[in-house]
Amino acid sequence: MFPDEFDYHEAESVDHAVELLGEYGGQQVELLAGGHSLLPAMKTGLSSPDVLVDLGDVDELHGVRADGDTLSIGAMTRYSDLLDADAAREHAPAMTAAVAEVGDAQVRNRGTVGGNLAHADPASDLPGAALVSDATLVAQGPDGEREIPAEEFFYGMYATDLAEDELLTRVEVPVADGAVGAYAKKPSPSSGYAIIGVSVLLDVDGSTVTDARVGANGVVGQGVLLPSVADAIEGGSIDDDSAANAASRATDDVDEAMLMDDLQASGEFRAQLLEVYAERALLEAAEEASAPAAAD
């Protein structure tokens, strides 16, 4: 199927992109990042923008920079570039663990971190990782920059705090040196998207978990934090029993009435998967935490 006709503009800078968003306000404008969600939606008629603003040549949106205690990920950073960045693997382990599970090599070579978060697909892999990483999403609009904590960014299915005249410019992640990240995902057999995906970020001292953050995708319309699981695992070590016990609290943090229920999985099945994948993510993180010690 072919998309409807649209106007096409190449943004030269962030300011230029904001200018274009303002100029065509009132019409449906879409930002073209990796195009891996937008173009299929246009081809199937789910999205028929009047105007496309291509962000591909906006250099300031690309790349990963460590700046003091913050790791800054440009919105147009492709998944594969994030995975190739030593600073990202070192300072943002929950983000890289989740990005490594996105689609296949072709998707990771084109799709962008900013496009993924702005699109806010409930089956995406990155919202849970952004939540456990305590990320701040930075938007730019006609009135300048605005910082949005990840916990306030996701509203629901495909809905975020971004205004129509704003674009996401970067994701700022507090440097998590020494922390370990993990992501356990039940992929859809047909699309590879997450039916359930659980992100974990742990600080570990010896074998004791001193701080834990746990979040999930695919459970309800937006990514969620699972503080009951994190609380249950903090202060002790992770083994099969403690991981299973902590994971059994996962549904305490989810409104059962809001569980996603679709052809991929019923709400009841998702709740069961959530516990299973929370346990797996905790065990993976524990294995990761013990890996350097084992190498010594």
Ligand SMILES: Cc1cc2nc3c(=O)[nH]c(=O)nc-3n(C[C@H](O)[C@H](O)[C@H](O)COP(=O)(O)OP(=O)(O)OC[C@H]3O[C@@H](n4cnc5c(N)ncnc54)[C@H](O)[C@@H]3O)c2cc1C
């Ligand atoms: C075969 C296939 C398999 C996939 N598997 C997975 C998977 O396993 N896990 C997963 O998470 N994703 C998966 N995806 C989706 C992929 O990760 C997309 O790349 C991602 O969802 C959107 O990022 P993008 O850069 O391609 O954005 P685009 O498709 O270009 O844009 C998506 C939307 O975000 C908006 N947008 C883009 N950039 C910005 C910005 N900077 N500011 C504001 N709005 C913006 C656009 O206007 C558009 O509405 C898959 C896609 C395909 C085709």
